Amino acid sequence: MTPRDDSESPEPRRSRWSDLERPPLNAAALRRALVREGGLWRELDVVQRTGSTNSDLVARAAAGGGGGRGLGEGVVLVAEEQSAARGRLDRKWVAPARSGLFFSVSLRPGDAGVPMERWGWLPLLTGVAVATGLARAGGVDTGLKWPNDVLVTVGGEERKAGGILAEATGDGGVVVGVGVNVSLRADELPVPTAGSLGLAGAVSTDRDPLLRAVLRGIEDWYGRWRAAGGDAGACGLQEAYAAGCATLGRVVRAELPGDRALVGEAVAVDGDGRLVLATEAGVQEPVGAGDIVHLRAG
Structure with missing residues (x-):
């Protein structure tokens, strides 16, 4: 795509529409595709900028979510940009606006009778859904580094392109956050060992279908796992995770x-x-x- 000369355009460079290679997410279309009666996702919002989508949902749960009933299950919060995103071990996650998928979801496995000792599978479950969804919608090979880093190959080198963070809420639920580098260029990487779908040769870096594929994958695997009482072996999750885990055999x-x-x-x-x-x-x-x-x- 040839860069546009904004000096000859009435649209100011600071406009969020000026980077045509990184258009904003279509929140209305995402809601139409994902929020439906009987489905897991009941609410989906896209914000332009926030500190951390995980922190926002955890805070909503602590504040009572809605009507004093807690946050509830099936809330999706997506940010075009995060200023205080966190990964595992309190590591910071930094990326330019609209360059990736940055979102969190609320889940309540306890309401379906899943014992708390099995909730540790939630980030691994999300990892399977993320890796599979990105591979299908983006046309890029992905792998999982235990427990929940998403890996891609850039120039023959294995690199981290995404991560997952699960946090318990004060109302008996869990918030799971996902961050994936989609269109980051080499000069934008936070560290030289990071990667992105674009650098890995993805067929598509259109974030709308990527997000739809990932959220549908989470809904599918969560439904199976929850129906099995959190038994990862019985629902096929343990086998699926092992099949996609790049750590095994190393x-x-x-x-x-x-x-x-x-x-x-x-x-x-x-x-x-x-x-x-x-x-x-x-x-x-x-x-x-x-x-x-x-x-x-x-």
Whole structure:
């Protein structure tokens, strides 16, 4: 696309419409496609800018959401730009306006009888939906780094293009946030090891169909998992996650809480969503929390 010379146009450069390669999301069309009677999504809003969509929904839950009933399930909040987005381990997530998908959803698995000890599958479930939706709608190969980083390949190199953060709310629900770099160029990456769908050669970086595909995927997998009482094995989620997990079969270093590290081959994801490492000592040790570093391919 040839860049437009705004100096000869009556439209000021600061207009949110001036970057034709990054048009705004169509909130009305998204609502028509996703919000329906009997479906999971009951409310969808797009805001131009906020600090963090996760923080906004958590705050709404704490304030009573609506009529003192709490936030409720099926609320989707999308931001064109975030100024204080957070990833796992309190890492910051920075991206230009309209360059990615930045959204959070509210879920209440407890209302359907899913025991709290199984809620740890929610970010992994979301990871499966995100990776699959982006692959289908964007025409780009994706993978998952345990527990919930979305990976793409840029120049033969594995790079992180997205992440997921789940937070419990004070009213018994969970807010799950997603951030995906869609059209970021190399000079816009927050760190050189990051990636984007565009840099990975995606067939499409149109955010509207990408978001629709991801939200439909979350709705589908959440419905299956919830109907199975949160049993990831019974609903096929455990198998689907393992099939898309780029960490399995790799030698990795798990950087654990308390400044402890564990090195081993990632051999499985167990029924609780933990990564199982086979160590040189000949034991298999499950890892439920920590930062995973891929050391080499299996």
